[in-house]
Amino acid sequence: MRGATHAKWAACAVAVALAATACGGGDSGGGSGASGIVSSSWGDPQNPLEPANTNEVQGGKVLDMLFRGLKRYDSKTGAAKDMLAEKIETTDSVNFNITVKDGWTFSNGEKVTAKSFVDAWNYGADLKHNQKNAYFFGYIEGYDKTHPDKGDPTAETLSGLKVTGERTFSVKLNQKFSTWPDTLGYAAFAPLPRAFFDNHSAWLSKPVGNGPYTVNSYTKGSKLEMRKWDGYPGPDKAQNGGVDLKVYTDNNTAYTDLTAGNLDLVDDVPASQLKNVKADLGDRYINTPAGIIQTLAFPYYDEAWNTPGAVKVRKGLSMAINRAQITDTIFQKTRTPATDWTSPVLGADGGYKDGLCGDACKYDPAGAKKLIQEGGGIPGGQVKISYNADTGSHKEWVDAICNSVNNALGNDRACVGNPVGTFADFRNQITQNKMSGPFRAGWQMDYPLIQNFLQPLYYTNASSNDGKWTNAEFDKLVNEANAETDKAKAVDLFQKAEGVLRDQMGAIPLWYQNGSAGYSTRVSNVALNPFSVPVYNEIKVS
Amino acid sequence: MGRYVIRRLLQMIPVFFGATLLIFLMVNVMGDPIAGLCGDKACDPATATRLKQEFGLDKPVWQQYATYMGNVFTGDFGTAFNGQKVTELMSTAFPVTIRLTIIAILFEIVIGITLGVVTGLRRGRPIDTAVLILTLVVIAIPTFVTGLVLQLVLGVEWQWIKPSVPPDAPFDKLLIPGLVLASVSLAYVTRLTRTSIAENSRADYVRTAVAKGLPRHRVITRHLLRNSLIPVVTFIGTDVGALMGGAIVTERIFNIHGVGFQLYQGILRQSTQTVVGFVTVLVLVFLVANLVVDLLYAVLDPRIRYA
Numbered sequence: 001m002r003g004a005t006h007a008k009w010a011a012c013a014v015a016v017a018l019a020a021t022a023c024g025g026g027d028s029g030g031g032s033g034a035s036g037i038v039s040s041s042w043g044d045p046q047n048p049l050e051p052a053n054t055n056e057v058q059g060g061k062v063l064d065m066l067f068r069g070l071k072r073y074d075s076k077t078g079a080a081k082d083m084l085a086e087k088i089e090t091t092d093s094v095n096f097n098i099t100v101k102d103g104w105t106f107s108n109g110e111k112v113t114a115k116s117f118v119d120a121w122n123y124g125a126d127l128k129h130n131q132k133n134a135y136f137f138g139y140i141e142g143y144d145k146t147h148p149d150k151g152d153p154t155a156e157t158l159s160g161l162k163v164t165g166e167r168t169f170s171v172k173l174n175q176k177f178s179t180w181p182d183t184l185g186y187a188a189f190a191p192l193p194r195a196f197f198d199n200h201s202a203w204l205s206k207p208v209g210n211g212p213y214t215v216n217s218y219t220k221g222s223k224l225e226m227r228k229w230d231g232y233p234g235p236d237k238a239q240n241g242g243v244d245l246k247v248y249t250d251n252n253t254a255y256t257d258l259t260a261g262n263l264d265l266v267d268d269v270p271a272s273q274l275k276n277v278k279a280d281l282g283d284r285y286i287n288t289p290a291g292i293i294q295t296l297a298f299p300y301y302d303e304a305w306n307t308p309g310a311v312k313v314r315k316g317l318s319m320a321i322n323r324a325q326i327t328d329t330i331f332q333k334t335r336t337p338a339t340d341w342t343s344p345v346l347g348a349d350g351g352y353k354d355g356l357c358g359d360a361c362k363y364d365p366a367g368a369k370k371l372i373q374e375g376g377g378i379p380g381g382q383v384k385i386s387y388n389a390d391t392g393s394h395k396e397w398v399d400a401i402c403n404s405v406n407n408a409l410g411n412d413r414a415c416v417g418n419p420v421g422t423f424a425d426f427r428n429q430i431t432q433n434k435m436s437g438p439f440r441a442g443w444q445m446d447y448p449l450i451q452n453f454l455q456p457l458y459y460t461n462a463s464s465n466d467g468k469w470t471n472a473e474f475d476k477l478v479n480e481a482n483a484e485t486d487k488a489k490a491v492d493l494f495q496k497a498e499g500v501l502r503d504q505m506g507a508i509p510l511w512y513q514n515g516s517a518g519y520s521t522r523v524s525n526v527a528l529n530p531f532s533v534p535v536y537n538e539i540k541v542s
Numbered sequence: 543m544g545r546y547v548i549r550r551l552l553q554m555i556p557v558f559f560g561a562t563l564l565i566f567l568m569v570n571v572m573g574d575p576i577a578g579l580c581g582d583k584a585c586d587p588a589t590a591t592r593l594k595q596e597f598g599l600d601k602p603v604w605q606q607y608a609t610y611m612g613n614v615f616t617g618d619f620g621t622a623f624n625g626q627k628v629t630e631l632m633s634t635a636f637p638v639t640i641r642l643t644i645i646a647i648l649f650e651i652v653i654g655i656t657l658g659v660v661t662g663l664r665r666g667r668p669i670d671t672a673v674l675i676l677t678l679v680v681i682a683i684p685t686f687v688t689g690l691v692l693q694l695v696l697g698v699e700w701q702w703i704k705p706s707v708p709p710d711a712p713f714d715k716l717l718i719p720g721l722v723l724a725s726v727s728l729a730y731v732t733r734l735t736r737t738s739i740a741e742n743s744r745a746d747y748v749r750t751a752v753a754k755g756l757p758r759h760r761v762i763t764r765h766l767l768r769n770s771l772i773p774v775v776t777f778i779g780t781d782v783g784a785l786m787g788g789a790i791v792t793e794r795i796f797n798i799h800g801v802g803f804q805l806y807q808g809i810l811r812q813s814t815q816t817v818v819g820f821v822t823v824l825v826l827v828f829l830v831a832n833l834v835v836d837l838l839y840a841v842l843d844p845r846i847r848y849a
Contacts, residue, residue, distance in 0.1 A: 044807065046579060048625040055581050127588050130596065132579060135586045149588050204625065220626055221634065222709035222799050248706070249806065253693075253797045256705040260698045390810055424578025424812040431577050431584050442582045456583075464583045 036241025036541050038523055040265040040534065041254035044221050044247050048204055051190040052124030052131040057444075060187060061533050065226050065243065066209035067190035068234055070098065070117070071181065075538070078291070078345050078448035078530040080182040083234070084112065084191070084210075086167075093178040093485055100167045106193040107214045107229050114169040116191035122146070122157045123197070124188055133188040135463055136446075139180060141172045176483035178490060183447045212238045212537045222247050226536075238537045239525070258518055264541075265526065267517040267534050271393045274332035274516075281518045287334055290532035291345045291445035292513035293453065294335070296385065296401075297467040298506075299435040304379030312375030314505040315360045317383065317438070320368035320408035323361070326400045327511050334516050337361070338509035341498055342453040343445065345530040351450025351491040357502055357509060365408035372409065382413060386439040388426035389419035394440055401510075430466045441466060441507065448530055450494045454478060458506055469506040473497075543840075546848035547833070554829045559611075561825045565818050566607050574599065575812035579623060597621075597815075610818065619822075620815030622808070628819040631804050636823070638711045639800035642792075643785045645713065645720030646727070650778055654728045658735020658774070659767065665740055673736075677729035689722040689795040706797035719796040723789055727781050734777055738770035745769075768842055775842065779835030783828030787821075 045059035054063055070085040082088075086099040104112040123129055125137035127147045134147050141160030146153045160172035173180060183189075191210060196203045206215050212232045216225040227242035246263070248254040251270045257263040259280050269277055269285070277285045298305045298314060305314075323337035336344070340356035359367075372378060385402065387394040395417065402415035409415075418437070420426040429435060443464070445452050455478050456462050460470040474497050481493035501507075515532025525540045576590050576599065585593075594600045598609060613620065619628035661670040680688075696718060697705030707715045742748060743766060751761045790802035801820055808816030839846045 044624070046624060046811065055583070127592060130589055130592050132585060132589060134589055147586075147588055219709060220624070221631070221804075246709075247799065248797050249799075249803050250794045250797065253706050253795060256693060256698060257797075260701065260705045262704050262706065422572060422578065422810060422812060424575045424810075425573045427577035427580070427582075427584075428573040444582070463586060466584065 037244055038240050038242070038264045038536070038539050038541060039244045039246060040536070041248050041251065041257075041263060041267060042224065042245035047132060049207055050131065050196075050204070051120065051192065052129075052133045052136070052188045054187060055132050057531070057533060060531070061245070061536075062207075062224060062226075063187040063190065063209075064211075064533055065213040065536050066207055066211045066215065067187065068104075068209075068211050069185055069187070069190045070100070071185035072236075073185045073448055073530065075527060075529040075535040077347065078350070080185050080447070083185075085181075085184070088181045088184075090181075093176040093180075093483065094173050096171045096173070096181065097164075098169055098171065100169075102167060103233050104210060105231075105233065106191075106195075106208055106210045107231070108193060108195060108208050110193045110195075112191050112210050113166050114163045116193065117189075118161045118163050118169055119197065120190060120192035121161060123192065125158050126156055127153045128156075131188075133186075136183070136186060136188040139173050139175065139177055141174045143174065178482065178485045179449055179451060179487065182449055183452075186446050212236060213243065216242065236537055240523075240536075240539050240541045243536050243539075255518070258520060261520060264520045264523045265517065265534060265539070266519075267515070267528065267532070269334075269516045269518055271331070271396075274334060277516075277518060284521070284526075285516070285518045286526065286528060287514050287516045288528050289336070289344045289530070290513055290515040290528065291343045291448055291530045292532065293338060293341065293343050293443050294510045294513060295338075295341070295441045295443070296438040296508040296510060297441040298438050298469070299433065300468045300470070301433045302379075302436060305437075307376070307379075309375040310379070311503075311505055312371045313378060314508065316368045316371035316375060317378075317405060318357075318360050318368075318505060318508040319362065319364045319371065320405040321401050321508070321510070322363045322404045323511060324363065326397055326404070330396050330400055331511070334514045335511035336514070338511050341501055341507070341509050342450055343512050345445075346448055346450055346453075349488075349491070350448060351453075351494055353495055353498075356495065356498060360502065360505060361509060363404075368405075368408045369410070378414060380436075383415045384418040384437040385415065386418040386420055386426070386429070386435055386437065388421075388423040388440070390422050395419060397510075398440070433468070435467075438508070439466075442513075444531070450491055450498075451478075451482065454494055454497060454501070455482075458501055467507065469504075471500055471504060471506070474500040474506075543837075543848050547837070550833050550836070554826075554833075557829060558822075558825060562611070562818060562822050563607060565821045566610065566814065567603070569809075569812060569814045569817050570603050570606075572812050575623070575814070578811060597623075606814075610815075614819075614822065619819035622813050622816045623811055628815050631816060632819065632823065635799065635801045635804045635820075638798060639786055639789060639793075639802070641711060641713055642716050642720055642723060642789060642798065642800060643782060645716050646724035646785050647778060647782065649721055649724040650728050650731045650781070654731030655735050655771075655774065657732040659739055659762065661732070662736040662739025662770075663743065663762070670736075673732065677732050680725050680729040685722060685726060686791050686795060688725050689719070689792055692718055692722060693795060709799055711798055711800070716798070719792050719798060722795075723785060723792045727777075727785070731774055731777060734774050735770065738773055739766060742766055742770045771842055772839060775838050776835055779831050779838070780828075782831040783824065786827055787824045 043058040046056055047053045049059055049062055051063055054060055068083050071080045072083040074081055084101050084104055086101045088096055088098050090096045100114055121137055124131045125134055125143055125146045137143055140158050142158040145155035146158055163169045193208055195208055206218055212229055213226040214229045216227040218224045224245040228238040251268045254266045255270055255273050258266045300306050327335040327337055339361050340353050342352050344352050346352040385398050387398050389395055398417040402417055405415040406412045456464045458469055459478055460475050477493050477497035481490045484490040484493055515528040517528055519526045523539050523541055525538055527535045529535050576593050598606055621627055657673050661673045664670050693705050696702045703718055748766055751765045790806055793800050793802035805820050
């Protein structure tokens with residue numbers, strides 16, 4: 001009897017399930033979401049959504065909709081323009097007096113004052129709060145007290161920050177930094193309402209900011225609904241009713257959802273779909289330069305790579321790479337061969353200089369072979385290029401580079417890829433100076449300044465100088481450039497420093513990365529900003 | 543029976559500790575997870591030290607394991623790197639995966655066993671050959687191919703389903719993913735049942751039942767099927783655990799935010815707390831499913847007794 005009951009129960013369950021599909025089948029097809037709402041692909045942010053703790057694009061998207069800072073980078077040119085700042089004045093590039101515009105509030109009604117900024121920055125700089133962007137406050141005086149390299153902090157607030165009035169405050173830096181105000185568009189410098197400090201966990205589950213959108217609901221790990229804030233006082237009001245960010249584990253699924261009309265915007269077209277994208281989307285595909293450069297860094301802590309002859313080997317390797325072929329075939333022109341160490345999004349005035357790398361970045365297999373031989377050959381007889389194998393289809397291009405090098409040298413064992421299982425492990429080996437050969441290094445700019453492409457990466461002991469490259473001449477030029485108040489002269493000095501980097505071939509520039517996105521027929525006016533984040537507030541829904 | 547169950551439950555304890563320790567060590571061997579938290583940049587050393595302290599990563603491994611197990615027994619599975627409690631992740635992920643598994647198991651039982659019985663009774667006929675070829679094809683094609691093809695055909699071309707499953711993942715939206723997940727096992731169930739039925743249909747007790755003049759459906763369901771199901775039940779029982787843990791591929795294709803998604807993300811981010819927590823629960827599911835299978839034997843075959 002028992003067996004029979006089981007069978008009956010199972011049959012019923014299936015009948016119910018089938019009936020449910022039959023009902024569910026009716027409403028499929030057609031667009032997505034409520035009218036005026038854009039649905040967009042998203043990845044689960046790695047860190048809690050605090051401004052000073054968000055250092056990757058997925059969390060950055062949300063902050064970009066939720067907050068407005070003193071400055072904002074123009075979505076087309078990348079130029080830093082005043083947003084909440086009425087004026088930022090300095091006479092010596094060390095002391096800055098900042099006035100906040102009147103009339104701004106957070107979406108909960110609280111006024112945005114000088115204190116909103118000072119409190120937020122102090123919070124971010126305090127070691128006790130474990131904020132991963134704390135180093136952005138490192139130029140402000142007193143940072144060594146609130147965020148010492150070792151031991152407990154001895155102060156809770158930055159001594160360089162002083163509230164001088166309801167809407168005014170002063171900042172004292174610990175060094176000359178003329179373009180410092182241009183860094184203030186970064187999300188870490190956003191103001192924070194009292195609610196953030198008073199009830200932190202409630203704020204995290206439903207963040208409140210001063211941007212054109214408010215958070216309607218947030219289901220961690222799956223969906224974030226942003227809605228237009230009607231009372232937003234800024235000039236860049238949302239052109240749509242809101243944005244639904246949906247978490248996708250696999251960007252291929254997001255792309256499939258887009259082609260099925262189930263999603264409006266995918267801002268990360270998977271590499272495997274680049275071939276089909278024109279056929280699938282036509283002119284609803286955008287591919288625009290972003291402030292990202294990919295390079296190969298070298299381990300200068302390894303004796304073999306730090307010899308005088310190694311300069312020629314590095315240059316030779318650079319010349320052995322057929323950049324144009326790799327960007328065309330593997331990346332389908334979503335990368336551009338690099339000819340300097342910055343990014344085209346800076347523009348010529350901002351410090352981008354096409355062709356600064358010169359012959360060293362031009363494909364020349366014969367010259368490459370000659371240079372490497374002159375330099376004493378490849379250390380150890382074989383280059384191992386390390387990369388993390390878990391994300392970003394790095395294997396393809398590393399193998400292609402090795403192929404290119406091997407062909408140039410006429411030796412099919414001259415270069416091999418060295419995959420590392422996870423990104424965390426890869427970063428670990430880098431920070432522990434365990435690399436034995438060149439390794440993948442990517443840099444996404446924090447703010448569109450030439451300084452950001454050079455100082456953090458190549459200045460002696462800088463935060464992201466992973467290869468520990470060091471050069472006194474380079475450091476001197478960077479210091480001079482930072483102290484220079486005239487922007488054009490500063491850029492010129494930075495380019496001179498970049499010239500030193502070129503002559504030593506401190507790192508091999510590979511290509512500039514583009515941002516790519518595809519969108520549905522429901523939406524229009526879609527663009528990516530220089531940080532490869534969609535300009536959500538300008539998207540129109542038909 | 544009672545003593546048998548207790549003995550089996552006690553045997554689970556060393557398995558449980560061994561499995562969790564192994565997973566704990568494996569995740570630890572991958573190195574320091576904090577380095578992966580700062581993107582393509584180095585974390586500033588002071589913050590990295592603080593984070594290590596907060597997650598207890600500065601202590602020796604055995605001490606980390608002891609603290610972790612201590613916490614687990616008080617119901618605290620720790621915190622993932624994005625600040626969410628692992629128990630919170632579990633409470634959203636497990637219901638989704640359980641729904642998916644139920645659907646997959648139902649497909650296995652209903653379609654698999656039916657096809658198995660039909661082909662087992664009609665050995666050598668065209669239907670037998672057809673199903674045989676079909677199961678071969680299904681077994682030969684990897685799950686991700688079936689998944690992607692169904693997603694493209696049903697989701698994009700014919701628009702019968704949506705290519706991705708919404709976050710709340712109700713039963714009806716999980717039907718196709720469930721079928722994909724079950725496909726390979728379903729083919730195995732069909733073949734297992736077929737062989738078993740084919741063997742037993744020549745057995746003496748079946749002939750006796752037929753000779754007694756019992757109606758055909760009664761011979762099949764009460765006598766033949768009941769005895770033939772033992773290997774099938776074993777397979778399906780162990781498959782419960784495999785389906786729950788092995789749904790990573792299917793969950794990725796259809797964007798289902800279940801256990802597979804959390805495990806995958808946990809491994810990528812080297813979040814020991816997430817990975818060990820989820821695997822611990824999966825190990826328990828596996829153990830319990832095995833126990834249930836063994837107890838079911840006695841139900842199906844009265845000759846089996848547990849003392």
